Amino acid sequence: MNVKTIITWIFQIIPAVILLQTLRFKFTADPMSVEIFTALGMEPWGRILIGILELIAGILLLTPRAVLGAVLAFGVMVGAIIGHVSILGVTGQHGPLFLMAVATLICSAIVIHLRRTQLPLFGKTME
Amino acid sequence: MREKPYKHLRISEHRGGMSRLAVDLPKMAVATNIAIPATAVLFGALGYFIHFAFHFLTVSFIFLTLVNFFYRHVQTRHTLLRNFGIIAQMRYLIESIGPELRQYLYASDTEEKPFSRNERAEVYRKAKNADSSQSFGSLLNFDNHEIKLRHSLYPVDKEFQQPYKVTFGEERKIKNTYTITKPFIISAMSYGALGQNAVRALARGAKAAGIPMNTGEGGYPKYHMMEDCDLIFQMGTAKFGVRNNDGTLNDKKLKALAKKPQIKMIEIKFSQGAKPGKGGLLPKEKITAEIAELRGVPMGEDVISPPHHKECTDAKSTVAFIKHVQDVAQLPVGIKMCFGREDEFRALIKEMKKQKVFPDYITIDGAEGGTGAAPKSFMDESGLPIFKSLPIVNRILKEEKVRNKLKLMCAGKLINPGKQMTALALGADAIYTARGFMLALGCIQALQCNKNTCPVGITTHDPHFQKGLVIKDKAVRVANYVKNLEHDFEEMLASMGCASVKDLSPENVYLPRDAECTT
Structure with a gap:
């Protein structure tokens, strides 16, 4: 196993852990989670949909198809950051959540970059 | 100076002497390269002012924008992608299905190589024990460039x-x-x-x-x-x-x-x-x-x-x-x-x-x-x-x-x-x-014998493709042939x-x- 593979896996495991361990708040309708999605106008369907997307992304990140998980995680995190910037705020009560979203975004972006040749459709032209 | 009468025509028209649908790739590329980030911004606005769910689309277009940026300004291997961006992908996509399209739709029954559909069909029919007679006439050219068998005036009886x-x-x-x-x-x-x-x-x-x-x-x-x-x-x-x-x-x-x-x-x-x-x-x-x-x-x-x-x-x-x-x-x-x-x-x-x-x-x-x-x-x-x-x-x-x-x-x-x-x-x-x-x-003459991806499971070791080749059934075809x-x-x-x-x-x-x- 070479250094690049190890680095790639580290950047897959970090967002996978973040994504998977926050799921319980979404799926158990934790008051804070409900409050966030109410603010976004997507309660409860958005909370469950995003939860499912994060679950898929988290699992894929731990498989050889990690690039798909990274794209999904990247998309969900861009959405989360838009939510924080436009509605929820980036400091205060939701500050830590925002920082976790940024960390996940960066990690998944790195995974996408390292595994870009495995992207469906685009991969072949991404050397 | 008198204006040339064909000045109003497109280049493609007065060059070829006939009009055809000309695709102006550079212009389309410019339009696409502006349209993708613009759409992302548009959906961003809709998400902000109308409903947050619009941001699902915002995110998709942000992703496309990034891919497009990578093509145009980061990668250096693909000229068309560097010059025109993601729209040039259309060329790769369409080109990649070209062989299939030609085989399914456009190639005539006698022109495919190495074996024309006609030649292959004859083998298929023999292998399936189906009638291999043809009607109306030969589809081949008779232009004196072909090898032919010479029959006899006096055929031999079967016995x-x-x-x-x-x-x-x-x-x-x-x-x-x-x-x-x-x-x-x-x-x-x-x-x-x-x-x-x-x-x-x-x-x-x-x-x-x-x-x-x-x-x-x-x-x-x-x-x-x-x-x-x-x-x-x-x-x-x-x-x-x-x-x-x-x-x-x-x-x-x-x-x-x-x-x-x-x-x-x-x-x-x-x-x-x-x-x-x-x-x-x-x-x-x-x-x-x-x-x-x-x-x-x-x-x-x-x-x-x-x-x-x-x-x-x-x-x-x-x-x-x-x-x-x-x-x-x-x-x-x-x-x-x-x-x-x-x-x-x-x-x-x-x-x-x-x-x-x-x-x-x-x-x-x-x-x-x-x-x-x-x-x-x-x-x-x-x-x-x-x-x-x-x-x-x-x-x-x-x-x-x-x-x-x-x-x-x-x-x-x-x-x-x-x-x-x-x-x-x-x-x-x-x-x-x-x-x-x-x-x-x-x-089916997919021409992938060297890629381990033979779709009919013949020249591949991939069990997924070989699954379709059932020995019992295909052995009968070989014998029929x-x-x-x-x-x-x-x-x-x-x-x-x-x-x-x-x-x-x-x-x-x-x-x-x-x-x-x-x-």
Whole structure:
């Protein structure tokens, strides 16, 4: 196993852990989670949909198809950051959540970059 | 100055003299490159002012924007993507499905290569035992550039036809002669080039049809032997299965193999139509434990197939090697080659006469022959086509008065009875075909034999693709193909006034003088 593979896996495991361990708040309708999605106008369907997307992304990140998980995680995190910037705020009560979203975004972006040749459709032209 | 009358026309119109739909890629590219981020912004606004759910689309377009940025400003390999961005992907996408589109929709029934839909359909129908008659008229051109069979005014009645029979090794009066009763042989396809299901379906079909099968140069024919058909063991230049570590012949291994009841003949391959004079390389990544065992090669290092047998560097050593293999194997031993130079071939025959050693058969492989993988320049440009080389070989053998010392076989796109009959009339005693039998197995000419992605599971080892190739069903098709070829043979022989294949002569063939005599 070479250094690049190890680095790639580290950047897959970090967002996978973040994504998977926050799921319980979404799926158990934790008051804070409900409050966030109410603010976004997507309660409860958005909370469950995003939860499912994060679950898929988290699992894929731990498989050889990690690039798909990274794209999904990247998309969900861009959405989360838009939510924080436009509605929820980036400091205060939701500050830590925002920082976790940024960390996940960066990690998944790195995974996408390292595994870009495995992207469906685009991969072949991404050397 | 007077304004030119066509100034208002588009360039494409006054150049070609006719109007056509012109796609202005640069303009479309500019539009797309602006539209993608603009759409992202638009959805961002909708998400902010109307409903947060719009941001699902915002996110998608942000992703596309990033991909587009990567194409235009980061990557340097693809010119079109760098100049025009993501829209140029359309070209790659459409181009990638081009072969399929042409095959499904646009290519006519007679123009596909290497086999037209017409030629393939004939094999499919024979393999499925379906009616292969056609109506209204031939779809081929009749422009004096084609090889045709000449029929006789006096066809032979069926009851006077004699059965086909060719015995290999009878000239040397050896104990283990081998007789075939049908003029067809499944040509060399190794386990390796083909997956195990395909090999076994062919072998089972060969057994049912009563014809032999050539093992190809893939080493010990484990899967070929499973179905108990007659086999011709092929020894390539690397001598897989019967080699020493340095690539020379291991007499013991050959002797042991030749004693197996299924092995009826040995074929020394000197060259192959698709890549005459070219060796090969088996990369270490492809050498599994099984391949290493069957081929007799070590794991973990590349194995080179040299362009020639180590033992054969000139006519003298080549003939001596043939003699050596005949002595070791105690079976009929043939040689296979693609015909190149007349002087060399004649010298080889003269050397055979000098040493009084003749192979039991010579197989001439036409340059149009198939392969799993070969460099394009060899495939397209090297060697003589079968209908050019076969008459020359036959003539040289007759001039040297050795035609009665050996049998002559031939190969090279001989999948249809007409072409096979032509080859027999031009001097061959039997027909080798590989791709004919692949088509009978269900080959759709996807041209992916070198990629392990054969969609019909023939030239692949991927169990997912091989699943579709059910040995039991496809073996029946192989046998049907042979049965229906035989049927056509009987009728065509009769029409040419011949009681048997032996009565055929070059007089039965019309060879246009200046035509491209290729199959």
